[in-house]
Amino acid sequence: MNNLEKYTKVFTETFEIPEEEVQSLKYQDIKAWDSVGHMGLVAKLEEAFDIMMETDDIIDLSSFEKGKEILAKYDVEIK
């Protein structure tokens, strides 16, 4: 599984939504991505990519797209 697949899978599993809905997803677009869902997402991303995210980045992670940029900071290239 490449990083993009892994990254996408974290989103689909955390929020229990199909892959096609993930691409344009933003924080609070759906019920599952509330503040609790958000921290669940971060915990899963950290585990999947073996990183520890900074507080500012956790707050900045406002969409599926934005998350890719943030992970790049941790040398995780989502392609």
Added chain:
Amino acid sequence: MIEYTPQNIRMWSLLGSCGAFGTAASALPEIDKNILILTADLCYYSGLTRFKETYPDKLINVGIAEQNLIGVAAGLAKEGFNPFVTTYASFASLRCADQVKVNMGYMKLPVKLIGLTSGLSVGILGPTHMCTEDIAVMRSIPNITILSPADCTETVKCVLEAAKINSPVYIRLTGSFNNPAVYKKDYDFHLYSADTIKNGDDITIIATGSMVFNSIKAAQILEKRGLNSTVINMHTLKPLDIEIIKKSCKTKLIVTVEEHSIYGGLGAAVSETLGAINRKPKHLIIGISDEYKHAGEYKYLLEQYGLSPEQIAEKIEKSYKET
């Protein structure tokens, strides 16, 4: 069902103590169908949004009226419900001190009171929202069990345990969002028995709440300087684990560390116990000095009060050398 998976533990840490409470709350109705949660306009802040969606009939918001909050909860407790109540620790303990005394202390009605953001975590909002007095107030009121979890996982455990107690409980929540984890995996939690996290022969550090993590860090610093410490998590502040304090008398120095006033809190409770013991070591109380400092961010305020791991280690080393 609550599962203590690494991911959940990390998620609770990220959410902080309020969010961890909210997550635990969602599991409560499965434990006891008589669970109700009451709040004074802090449903969202207490991490209860999901609870409210799942159990709309079990969430009672009384508005910004904390005194009424305690009384309503007490009335419900008397009718056989198991009410959990959330408000800022400062309002829970100080604004409602008389309501807590009469309803929980005197009448022993089994209200479970959650003091949110105790200590300095919301210090940026100023001293009105900080709470460095609650242990002192609560400890002087009879019949109330006082819990002070060390991290978010322990918060979850304390909440679940409190649901099984048929008497009043106060749970003091410290730390903030992205709270460091003392317990990174599941562990056995025993109410009333303090947890020894690490053993060392020179010094005993007894800490509570957020200061358990900082004390572990301080012990690591001290270890590099050749001083070995036992670190104890005193998660139950009342009734106090007297036995573990007696055992601590074997070391040359006992240190208590708390994000609470140096008066009336853990330090006072431990020294009250030590007072009756013949041969005992020196006791250093580390906590919030007797003053309200200027508002500031959590980390900044901890440093202002000398509660960072480095500062704690400094104070302990200095005191140890003077023994």
Added chain:
Amino acid sequence: MQNIIKKCNHAANRIRLDIIEMTYSTGSTGAHAGGSLSMAEIMSVLYCAVMKFDEKNPCKENRDRLILSKGHGVMAQYAALKHIGVLTKDDLKTFKKNGSFLYAHPSINPSIGIEFSSGSLGQGLSLGVGTALGLKIKKNFSSKVYVVLGDGECNEGQIWEAAMSASHFKLDNLVVVIDKNRLQYDGETDTILDLEPFEKKWESFGFKTLSVNGHNTQALFDAFNTDHNKQPMCIIAETIKGKGVSFMENQTKWHNCALSKEQYELAIQEIGGAL
């Protein structure tokens, strides 16, 4: 119907006699006679004509709950409980004595119908709101909750927090009775902290509100039987502090008092004459 009213009037006088007996038995310590005497009819009508209350089983689930928020008036409640047979004459003799379960302010004791402790004013209505909410959640739609407040007690902010929540939660199983005797510890209520317009206040807080003569048992009985669909009710009972004893009536100094032998005898004579 007339029989019930007669019974209530009789009970009110018996209650007054016992209040005087209890007060006198405290010797020079004294007791809260004034604010107990003003409540005699409120208690007699509640216990003898309005409340579902089984004196043989005071904890029965489908009982009505009485919460005495103005705890210092508890002599009237003890006397009423004696009148219906829950307490005995000997029990009353222990009032305010060391070790007695009959405290100067009520101490929680469901087995004798004391639902909650009180004494710290302003807290009973919140307990009433919690109790009434609890009954609804339990689907106990037959029990009602009666909370007795003092007018001076309504100085307390918590009363108004609780009042707001009572109407917010549409507690039509909750009835507040205010013993409006117009006197508080330091003097007349309107000179200490004016409560007027009192009736309008309660109305505006969402209560069906009635003002009645609090010594007229028929008027009280009718008020308790007023329909208050989907909202709590507040009965403002206009009373006289110290009612029934001429030298105590409307006198602030009889808020908490000790009785001399002469005063005791005069009081008994006056109340006894009304029996």
